[in-house]
Structure formats: C-alpha cells, structure tokens
Amino acid sequence: MYKILTLNNISVKGLKRLPQDRYEIASEFTTPDAILLRSFKMHDMEIPDTVAAIGRAGAGVNNIPVDKMTARGVPVFNAPGANANAVKELVVAGLLMAVRNIYPAMQFAGTLEGDDAKISKEVEAGKKNYVGSELPSKTLGVIGLGAIGVRVANAASALGMKVVGYDPKISVQSAWKLSRKVEQAVSLDHLFSQCDCISVHVPLIDATKGLVNAERIAMMPAGGVIVNLARGGICDDDAVLAALDSGHLQSYVIDFPTGQLLQHKKVISFPHLGASTEEAEENCAIMVADQVREYLEDGTIRNSVNFPEAVMPRGSGKRITVANNNVPNMVGQISTILADAGLNIADLLNKSRGDAAYTIIDVDGDVADSVIQSIRDIDGVLSVRLLG
Ligand SMILES: NC(=O)c1ccc[n+]([C@@H]2O[C@H](COP(=O)([O-])OP(=O)(O)OC[C@H]3O[C@@H](n4cnc5c(N)ncnc54)[C@H](O)[C@@H]3O)[C@@H](O)[C@H]2O)c1
Numbered sequence: 001m002y003k004i005l006t007l008n009n010i011s012v013k014g015l016k017r018l019p020q021d022r023y024e025i026a027s028e029f030t031t032p033d034a035i036l037l038r039s040f041k042m043h044d045m046e047i048p049d050t051v052a053a054i055g056r057a058g059a060g061v062n063n064i065p066v067d068k069m070t071a072r073g074v075p076v077f078n079a080p081g082a083n084a085n086a087v088k089e090l091v092v093a094g095l096l097m098a099v100r101n102i103y104p105a106m107q108f109a110g111t112l113e114g115d116d117a118k119i120s121k122e123v124e125a126g127k128k129n130y131v132g133s134e135l136p137s138k139t140l141g142v143i144g145l146g147a148i149g150v151r152v153a154n155a156a157s158a159l160g161m162k163v164v165g166y167d168p169k170i171s172v173q174s175a176w177k178l179s180r181k182v183e184q185a186v187s188l189d190h191l192f193s194q195c196d197c198i199s200v201h202v203p204l205i206d207a208t209k210g211l212v213n214a215e216r217i218a219m220m221p222a223g224g225v226i227v228n229l230a231r232g233g234i235c236d237d238d239a240v241l242a243a244l245d246s247g248h249l250q251s252y253v254i255d256f257p258t259g260q261l262l263q264h265k266k267v268i269s270f271p272h273l274g275a276s277t278e279e280a281e282e283n284c285a286i287m288v289a290d291q292v293r294e295y296l297e298d299g300t301i302r303n304s305v306n307f308p309e310a311v312m313p314r315g316s317g318k319r320i321t322v323a324n325n326n327v328p329n330m331v332g333q334i335s336t337i338l339a340d341a342g343l344n345i346a347d348l349l350n351k352s353r354g355d356a357a358y359t360i361i362d363v364d365g366d367v368a369d370s371v372i373q374s375i376r377d378i379d380g381v382l383s384v385r386l387l388g
C-alpha cells in the first residue's frame with residue numbers, strides 16, 4: 001500500500017484517483033510515500049526520508065523547499081493551468097470592483113433605512129459619490145504571461161481594454177494562446193509608463209520580490225489600479241500604500257492581505273480566494289493525484305517543477321528509476337552495474353533539466369537489492385527506486 005500524507009484539504013474527486021486497494025490517505029503518517037498539499041508551508045517541516053514525491057494541488061510552489069527536494073532526488077509536481085480560469089475571473093472581478101467603486105457603493109447602500117420612497121431618494125442622491133469609469137478607457141499591463149496571465153490578457157482585451165504584456169521567458173505554448181491584440185512591452189518600465197492598471201502573474205522568487213516598487217508605480221499615469229493575486233511580496237506594500245495615500249493610485253486589489261493592508265480604505269482584500277472554486281480545486285487535485293500516482297507506480301514524470309518530463313511505456317519486466325545530478329557518465333556507470341549483474345536492458349530513457357537528470361531503465365529478470373545499492377552508491381545519484 002502507498003501511504004499519501006495530505007497537508008491540506010484536497011478535493012475528494014482528486015483523492016478518488018488513488019484506488020483504495022493500493023492507497024491509504026491520511027493527514028497523519030510518519031512514513032508517507034508521497035505528500036499532497038495546497039498552501040501548507042513546508043519549509044520548517046521535517047520531511048520524512050520515505051517521501052518519494054510531493055504534489056502541489058495548485059500553481060505556486062514557494063511554500064515547498066523545492067531545492068532541498070531536488071537534492072534528495074524527490075520530484076515536486078504542480079498543476080499548471082488547472083486553476084487559471086478561477087484566478088482570471090477574480091482578476092476581472094477585482095478590476096471591476098476597483099474602477100466602479102463597487103465595495104464602498106455597496107456599503108453605502110447597506111446603510112440605507114426607511115420606506116422605499118426614502119431609500120430611493122437617498123439612492124439617487126448618493127450615487128454621485130460612487131461614479132466610476134469603464135474598462136475600455138484603460139490600458140492593462142499584465143506581468144507574467146503564463147497560464148493565468150495569458151487568460152487575464154485575453155479576457156481584458158475581449159472586454160475592450162488595451163492590453164500590454166511583459167514576460168521575457170514566455171513559453172511557446174503561452175505565446176500561441178495570447179491574443180494578437182496584446183502588445184508587447186520591451187521592459188517593465190515600458191509597461192508601467194503606459195498602463196493605468198497592472199496585474200501581476202509571476203511566481204514569488206528572488207527576481208520578482210518587490211517587482212512593483214515606488215519608482216515603477218511613479219511611472220504609471222495618475223489614478224492607477226494594481227492587482228496582485230499572485231503572491232504577497234511581489235509588490236512593495238509600503239510603496240503601494242504611499243501611492244494610495246497620495247492619490248497617485250486609486251486602488252490595490254490583493255489576495256494576500258496583511259494587517260497593514262486591511263486597514264486601508266483603498267485596498268480591496270480577498271482571503272487568498274483566487275483558486276477557491278469547486279472547478280479549480282477539482283482540476284488541481286485530479287491533475288496532481290494522477291501525476292503522483294504515475295510517478296509512484298511507473299516512475300513517469302509529468303509537470304514536475306524540478307525534474308524533467310520523463311514518460312516511457314511500461315514493459316513486462318522490472319523498472320529502475322534513478323534521479324541524479326546532470327553530470328557525464330551516469331548512464332554509463334548504471335549500465336555497467338546492470339551488465340555486471342547479468343541484467344539485460346530492455347528499454348532506457350534519460351532526460352535532463354538544468355542540474356537534475358532522471359533515468360528510467362526497464363530490465364529483464366529480477367533485480368537484487370545489492371544492484372540497487374550499487375547504483376545508489378554512484379557519486380551524484382540522488383535517489384533510486386525499483387518498481388515491480
Ligand atoms: N491567488 C491564487 O489563488 C493563485 C492561484 C494560482 C496561482 N497563483 C500565483 O500566480 C503565479 C502564476 O501562476 P501561473 O499558473 O500563471 O504560472 P505560470 O508558471 O503558468 O506562469 C508564470 C509566468 O511568469 C513568467 N515570469 C517569471 N518570472 C518573471 C519575471 N521576472 N518577469 C516577467 N515574467 C516572469 C514566466 O515566464 C511564466 O510565463 C503562481 O506562481 C502563484 O504564485 C495565485
């Protein structure tokens with residue numbers, strides 16, 4: 001039986017992809033084979049040596065010690081694109097809430113009392129305080145054109161906005177999906193200087209910390225809106241609050257509120273709600289459960305953030321999988337060990353990604369524990385698994 005430790009609530013539809021006759025799933029295990037989680041912060045957690053795979057039912061992996069797991073030869077999987085539509089919809093809602101003053105207007109409406117005639121009179125008198133503007137009069141800058149950014153850019157363009165995008169590492173797949181109406185910014189400064197509204201859709205990594213800062217906000221036309229449903233820390237909150245206070249920014253839409261942000265009237269705070277739809281939760285859980293299961297049972301790697309894609313149809317014999325540093329002569333050393341043990345290689349796949357590499361070897365005949373140990377002992381080998 002495989003033991004799956006869950007660190008957050010994972011959609012039942014996803015967990016059902018792990019058959020009960022082969023998988024035990026619980027929120028407490030001392031020796032799990034794999035971990036499934038959403039936003040649980042794993043950085044301070046003691047991760048048992050038995051863990052062979054980690055599946056993030058979502059997009060961001062900044063809550064997972066990915067480098068540590070790479071060094072252990074443990075793939076970390078995520079669910080690219082599975083919650084992108086949910087986030088896109090909340091971005092559009094946030095933009096509309098900001099430019100139409102929806103929240104303060106609702107609060108005003110909620111204060112009205114009396115008979116219908118009195119309410120109607122106060123509605124008509126009060127509405128002038130909540131006059132907004134329309135999206136087609138605005139330019140939206142989208143930073144990060146991945147699964148979410150492309151959808152946001154295309155949706156905003158369809159709503160009549162002029163859209164400018166920035167992503168120096170845009171994937172070919174994303175470029176194919178992006179509306180040709182979306183213009184390309186040559187730099188972040190170029191983007192900020194022409195956009196009334198900015199929406200960030202980049203991961204939180206060293207390069208994106210404080211990407212939205214005082215200098216760049218100052219380049220925006222007055223009365224701007226910033227939407228950050230990506231991660232806290234990508235925007236410099238102090239700079240944003242100063243710009244809200246001076247009136248240079250009109251609104252800040254954030255999915256990661258802090259005590260300071262919650263106190264500001266011009267901040268529209270959501271409780272990390274971007275991916276919280278039934279559809280997104282199911283999509284993410286199904287995708288990641290399938291990926292973890294394929295890895296545990298067949299050594300297949302799909303959508304890992306730290307190891308290469310590796311898919312090889314299963315033969316009839318035993319399968320050995322090896323995660324190793326991407327250095328010369330690894331396959332040579334493994335093949336020699338197998339040859340010395342009299343094992344015939346029926347099929348082999350070797351893939352690399354940056355400093356990490358992964359090899360799948362199907363062999364005819366039984367594999368002794370000593371063979372696996374010899375492979376494990378090769379300098380640069382990170383993890384070895386023998387699959388029946
Ligand atoms: N609020 C939520 O509930 C929620 C839900 C999903 C994702 N997110 C956040 O949104 C982020 C993006 O999600 P995604 O699914 O679009 O991921 P993705 O990997 O598909 O896209 C990220 C894009 O950012 C680009 N990028 C990276 N560094 C950049 C930089 N310095 N400048 C410009 N572009 C850069 C990449 O090239 C990539 O195209 C996630 O990492 C996560 O932090 C939040």
Ligand SMILES: O=C(O)[C@H](O)COP(=O)(O)O
Nearest residue numbers: 038039057058059060275
């Ligand atoms: O990166 C993500 O996918 C989101 O932030 C969603 O996080 P959640 O799964 O905790 O809602």
